[in-house]
Amino acid sequence: MAKYLLLIYGDETGFAEPTPEQWDWMMKAHGEFAQGVAAQGGQILGGEALQPTATATSVRSDAAGGDQTVTDGPFVETKEALGGFYLIEAADLDQALAFAKQCPAPGGGVELRPIMDTSGATPPGA
Amino acid sequence: MNKVRQALAEAHRREWAFVLAATVRVAGNLDVAEECVQDAFVAALATWTERGVPGNPGAWLTTTARNRALDVRRREQSLRRKLPLLVGTDPAPDPADGEEAGMIPDDRLRLVFTCCHPALAREAQVALTLRLVCGLTTSEIARAFLVSEPTMAARITRAKHKIAAARIPYRVPPAHELPDRLDAVLTVVHLLYTTGHTAPQGQALVRADLVERALDLARMLHTVMPDEREVRGLLALLLLTDARRATRTDAGGRLLLLEEQDRSRWDQQAIVQGRELVRTALRPSRPGRFALQAAIAAVHAEAPSYAETDWREVLALYNVLLAVWPSPVVALNRAVAIAVVEGPAPGLAALDAIADDPRLAAYPYLAATRADLLRRLGRTQDAAHAYQAALSLTANTAERDFLAQRLAEVTDPSGS
Numbered sequence: 001m002a003k004y005l006l007l008i009y010g011d012e013t014g015f016a017e018p019t020p021e022q023w024d025w026m027m028k029a030h031g032e033f034a035q036g037v038a039a040q041g042g043q044i045l046g047g048e049a050l051q052p053t054a055t056a057t058s059v060r061s062d063a064a065g066g067d068q069t070v071t072d073g074p075f076v077e078t079k080e081a082l083g084g085f086y087l088i089e090a091a092d093l094d095q096a097l098a099f100a101k102q103c104p105a106p107g108g109g110v111e112l113r114p115i116m117d118t119s120g121a122t123p124p125g126a
Numbered sequence: 127m128n129k130v131r132q133a134l135a136e137a138h139r140r141e142w143a144f145v146l147a148a149t150v151r152v153a154g155n156l157d158v159a160e161e162c163v164q165d166a167f168v169a170a171l172a173t174w175t176e177r178g179v180p181g182n183p184g185a186w187l188t189t190t191a192r193n194r195a196l197d198v199r200r201r202e203q204s205l206r207r208k209l210p211l212l213v214g215t216d217p218a219p220d221p222a223d224g225e226e227a228g229m230i231p232d233d234r235l236r237l238v239f240t241c242c243h244p245a246l247a248r249e250a251q252v253a254l255t256l257r258l259v260c261g262l263t264t265s266e267i268a269r270a271f272l273v274s275e276p277t278m279a280a281r282i283t284r285a286k287h288k289i290a291a292a293r294i295p296y297r298v299p300p301a302h303e304l305p306d307r308l309d310a311v312l313t314v315v316h317l318l319y320t321t322g323h324t325a326p327q328g329q330a331l332v333r334a335d336l337v338e339r340a341l342d343l344a345r346m347l348h349t350v351m352p353d354e355r356e357v358r359g360l361l362a363l364l365l366l367t368d369a370r371r372a373t374r375t376d377a378g379g380r381l382l383l384l385e386e387q388d389r390s391r392w393d394q395q396a397i398v399q400g401r402e403l404v405r406t407a408l409r410p411s412r413p414g415r416f417a418l419q420a421a422i423a424a425v426h427a428e429a430p431s432y433a434e435t436d437w438r439e440v441l442a443l444y445n446v447l448l449a450v451w452p453s454p455v456v457a458l459n460r461a462v463a464i465a466v467v468e469g470p471a472p473g474l475a476a477l478d479a480i481a482d483d484p485r486l487a488a489y490p491y492l493a494a495t496r497a498d499l500l501r502r503l504g505r506t507q508d509a510a511h512a513y514q515a516a517l518s519l520t521a522n523t524a525e526r527d528f529l530a531q532r533l534a535e536v537t538d539p540s541g542s
Binding site: 002091092093094096097112114116 | 213214243245291292293294295299303
C-alpha cells in the first residue's frame with residue numbers, strides 16, 4: 001500500500017455561503033466517498049475541509065531563511081483554490097486515481113501527490 | 127566475430143523488450159533492470175565469441191540479465207538498503223524457482239502499458255517507449271526529437287522517478303480500463319510513425335529509423351494482442367501508409383503528391399498484408415479510429431490511379447471516422463475528400479467551417495489545403511496569402527520547397 005494526499009481544488013465562490021441544500025449534498029457526497037474507499041480496499045487516514053482562502057494568512061521566508069513576512073491571503077493566488085484534502089492509502093496509483101475520480105469536486109478537480117517516505121536513513125530512492 | 131556482432135544487433139532489435147520486461151519483474155526497478163540487460167549484452171559479446179551464438183539468443187540474454195538482477199537484489203538486501211520497488215513485480219523472487227528458458231513469462235505488455243501510463247506526459251511516454259521497449263540510447267532519442275541529450279536524459283529520469291515515487295503499477299490494465307489505456311499505447315506508436323513519416327524539421331522528408339521502430343512496435347503489439355481490432359487497425363494503417371514511402375519524394379527529394387506518385391513502385395507485399403488486416407479490423411461492427419484510417423489508406427492503395435480512386439468511399443469512411451473521432455485533422459481530410467467528390471467550392475466551405483479551430487492554428491496543412499482550393503477556384507491573391515501562411519508554419523525543407531513553388535506559380539501567372 002502507498003499513501004497519497006488528495007487535494008481538492010475548486011472555485012470557492014460557489015461554496016462561500018452554501019445553502020442548506022448544498023451543505024446536505026456535500027456532506028452526503030463525502031460520506032459516500034469515504035464509504036466507497038473503504039469498500040474498495042483503500043483507507044482514509046485523515047481529511048478536512050478548509051475555510052475559504054479569504055481567511056488564509058501566509059508566512060513567507062526570504063531565500064536565506066532570515067526575514068519572514070506575514071501577508072493576508074493564500075500562498076499562491078489561483079482561480080481554483082484548495083478547499084479540502086484527504087490523506088488516503090491505496091494499493092498503487094491506479095487505485096488512487098480511481099478514488100480521486102470518485103472524490104466530490106464539483107466544477108473543480110483533484111490533485112494526487114504521493115507521500116514521501118521519510119522513515120529511512122537515506123533519501124527515498126537514493 | 128562479425129557473426130557474433132550481427133547476432134547481437136539482431137537480438138537487440140528483436141529481443142530487447144522481452145529481455146528487459148522479464149528482468150524488470152525480478153529487479154523490481156527499471157534502472158537496475160536496464161543495467162542488468164546492458165550487462166547481459168556485454169557478457170554475450172565475450173561468451174558468444176568464445177563458445178558460439180546460442181540457439182536461442184533471447185533466452186540466453188534473459189537468463190543472464192535475470193541472474194544479474196537477482197544478484198543485485200541479494201546485495202541490496204545484505205546492505206539493508208531498500209530500493210523503491212515497482213508495484214506488480216515479484217516482491218521476493220525465489221532463485222530456486224529457476225524458470226526454464228521457455229517458461230519465462232512474456233512481460234512486454236506490462237512494460238508497454240507502464241511506459242504509456244496516462245499519469246505520464248505524452249512526450250515522456252514516447253521517450254520511455256523508445257528507451258525501454260525499443261532499447262534506444264538517450265542520445266538516439268534526443269536526436270530523433272531534435273532536443274539536446276541532457277534535456278532528453280532529464281525527461282527520461284523524471285518519468286522513471288515518477289513511476290517509482292507515485293507507484294505506477296507494472297501490469298496490464300484490467301479489462302474495463304483496457305480500451306482507454308490501449309488507445310494511449312496506440313497513440314504513442316502512431317505518433318512515432320508520423321514524426322518519422324514527415325519529419326517536423328530538417329532536410330529529409332522521412333526519418334526511416336523512427337518509421338521502422340514504429341512498425342516494429344505495431345508488429346509486436348499485434349503478436350501479443352492478436353485479438354485486439356484496433357491493434358490490427360494500427361498495424362494495417364502503418365503498413366498501407368508505409369507502402370508508399372519510396373514514392374513520396376522524387377530523386378531530388380522534392381515532395382510528390384498522391385496524384386504524382388508512381389503507383390507501380392508501391393510495396394505490394396505491405397499492401398496485401400495491410401488489406402488483410404483491415405478486413406478483420408473493421409468487423410464485426412463499430413470499427414475504431416485506426417481501423418477506419420487504415421480502411422481509407424486501403425482505398426488509396428487499391429486504386430489504379432488518383433482519378434480512379436473511389437473517392438465516394440473515401441468520403442463515406444471519413445464521415446464515419448469523424449463520428450468516432452471528432453478531430454479537426456479528420457475534418458480537414460474530410461474537406462479534401464469533399465473537394466474531390468463535389469468540387470473545390472463545397473470543399474472550401476467544409477474547410478471554412480473548421481478554420482477557426484484553435485487546435486489547427488499551427489497546423490500547416492490547413493493553410494496548404496486552403497491555398498490549393500483557392501488556387502483551383504482562380505482566387506490567386508487569396509491563394510498566395512494562404513501559401514505564405516503555410517510556409518510560415520513548416521520547417522521541413524521538402525515541404526517548404528513544394529509550397530514555395532506553388533506560391534511562385536500563383537504570384538507569377540506567366541510561369542504557370
